[in-house]
Amino acid sequence: MSCRAAAESAARTGFRVTALDAFADLDQYPAVHVLSVTRDFDVAPTAAGMAQAAARVTADAVCYLSPFENHPQAVSVLAAGRALWGNAPATLRRVRNPFELRDVLSRNGFVVPRLTNDPNGSNVSTAWLRKPLRSGGGNRIRHWAGEPVPRTSYVQERIDGVPGSILFVAADGQCVPLGLSRQLVGDPNFGATGYRYCGSILAPLDDPQFAHGHALFAVATALARCLASEFRLVGINGLDFIARDGVPYPVEVNPRWSASVEVAERAFGMRFFAAHAGACRTGELPAFDLATSLRDAPVVGKAVVYARRSGTVSDTRLWLEDPAVRDVPRAGEFFRAGQPICSVFAVAGDSEACYRDLVARAECVYSGMSATSHAARPS
Secondary structure (H helix, E strand, O other), X not given: OOOHHHHHHHHHHOOOOEEEEOOOOOOOOOOOEEEEHHHHOOOOOOHHHHHHHHOOOOOOEEOOOOOHHHOHHHHHHHHOOXXXXXXXXXXXXXXXXXXXXHHHHHHOOOOOOOEEOOHHHOOOOOOEEEEEOOOOOOOOXXXXXXXXXXXXXXXXXXXXXXXXXXXXXXXXXXXXXXXXXXXXXOOHHHOOOOOOEEXXXXXXXXXXXXXXXXXXXXXXXXXXXXXXXXXXXXXXXXEEEEEEOOEEEEEEEEOOOOOHHHHHHHHHOOOOHHHHHHHHHHOOOOOOOHHHHHXXXXXXXXXXXXXXXXXXXXXXXXXXXXXXXXXXXXXXXXXXXXXXXXXXXXXXXXXXXXXHHHHHXXXXXXXXEEEOOOOOOOO
8 A cells, every 4th residue: 555665675775666556655765666556547556456557567576565465366467477576376375364374373382362253162251353354454353242254254362462563584484583563553642443553663672562572572583483484485574463471472474565664674774675685586584683683773663643533634845854754645635534644753762752752743743634525545
């Protein structure tokens, strides 16, 4: 839906880049040729629509972002006639299957949330979540109370804890961790509800955002290595988990470039597209020690700011001058309640101070909104 961060990382690495997404926001890296499927191709911003539009763009290689991990057939269309820098459709079908993911991780000795699609087989004392098989960003996740489960969904045990993710680059059954971050989920300070993803905070392992951070990192790294080996993942991937008492309970794999990459890039002063390209092209993995790098890195946070109510943004030229605001929309652009407006960033000495700064920056964005009625931006 938004390629700005990945396209900038690729262009700064030295590639000539065309970015095709739903919004084509204003703050693109100058060397990137950016196109909007809605404005430039008059195509709906779906995986199928974007793949069809991308077929009209000349390129040697292609890299996909969300929501393509849920649409293997669209990935096949996208990759036709050019190199695919990312996981192949067959890999996506396996790793995005929650039942196969559970079986693989359980067989390798990891604790995983229970799954069920049978109301009669559930433990009524357990809290359950109904999740779409084609999930993304925490959207459309609901509490499950025993009602029939549609074929497009599954039921997963709800784990109490802190949401987080580990970012890693993989090739030839091996992997290198690139980031460990706490996720911001369903936070009304950023206009999010339910289980919707609204940001990430990366901090040293001894920061209190995670209990038993060093033990958590060790198990999360082992999980990433297992995934890379068992599913033969390639390029940059992410694993979402719930951390409880130093144990990460894996809930979902994002087998593509994710929103937290930009947070890690800012924290470490690196461009990770080089690692993604090297893993996909030649199987080369970077010499990067995440545990050591985290010791000296600042606490960096990113929040996605969603519209709390329908409205338009005023003049956004000042936003373009602020390095803490990215994904800058056009002045006067309309947003429905719940649609993403922009992203904000903060750097601080600890995770709580970083979080407070993100909230303050989000409030500045909301102060530039005015209530109105207009045609909507694509969701």
